[in-house]
Amino acid sequence: MKDSLGCEIMRWIKKHITIIVIVVVILLLIGGFFLAKDIFFPNENKAIYGTRLEGREKVTISKETKNKVKELLQEGTEKVDVRVAGRIIYIHIYVTGDTPQEKAKEMGNKSLEAFSDAEKSYYDIQIMINHNENQSQYPILGYKHHTKTAIVWTKDRAAS
Numbered sequence: 001m002k003d004s005l006g007c008e009i010m011r012w013i014k015k016h017i018t019i020i021v022i023v024v025v026i027l028l029l030i031g032g033f034f035l036a037k038d039i040f041f042p043n044e045n046k047a048i049y050g051t052r053l054e055g056r057e058k059v060t061i062s063k064e065t066k067n068k069v070k071e072l073l074q075e076g077t078e079k080v081d082v083r084v085a086g087r088i089i090y091i092h093i094y095v096t097g098d099t100p101q102e103k104a105k106e107m108g109n110k111s112l113e114a115f116s117d118a119e120k121s122y123y124d125i126q127i128m129i130n131h132n133e134n135q136s137q138y139p140i141l142g143y144k145h146h147t148k149t150a151i152v153w154t155k156d157r158a159a160s
Helices: 002-015 017-040 061-071 101-114 117-122
Strands: 078-086 088-095 124-131 141-143
Touching: 017 141, 061 078, 061 101, 088 101, 101 124, 101 141
Parallel strands: 088 124
Antiparallel strands: 078 088, 124 141
16 A cells, blocks of 8 residues: 555656756745845845934924024024934034134033933034134034033134
């Protein structure tokens, strides 16, 4: 009985050998495709920039906050631009008249008042202060890391 079953199977395999070979080749091609895809594109399903913007939707900078920065810095400035890119808030301040460096830095520190504690602890803040006339002491650059509480300023330039 066992011999006849084995013979039946062998006859069936011999009769359908081309179909079996085609199926095996197709399965090998599909497996090879997925293997090659994993080798050449290993992180296709992951975000290009990783997870560094994770949680950004919970801490957004609204137009009102940007306008509040501009309102806080109205006095002594020609123009204030506030822009958000990724996890960095860029504040560009154009000061007027004979604004000394210390007063300009105070403006930069004052701009932090417009942001909530959650915003300050999530975003890095970069401040650039320019002056149209006094090019020897400007621009002044300041940076606040999201884990710090104070702005770090560039070294003062000597007046010429």
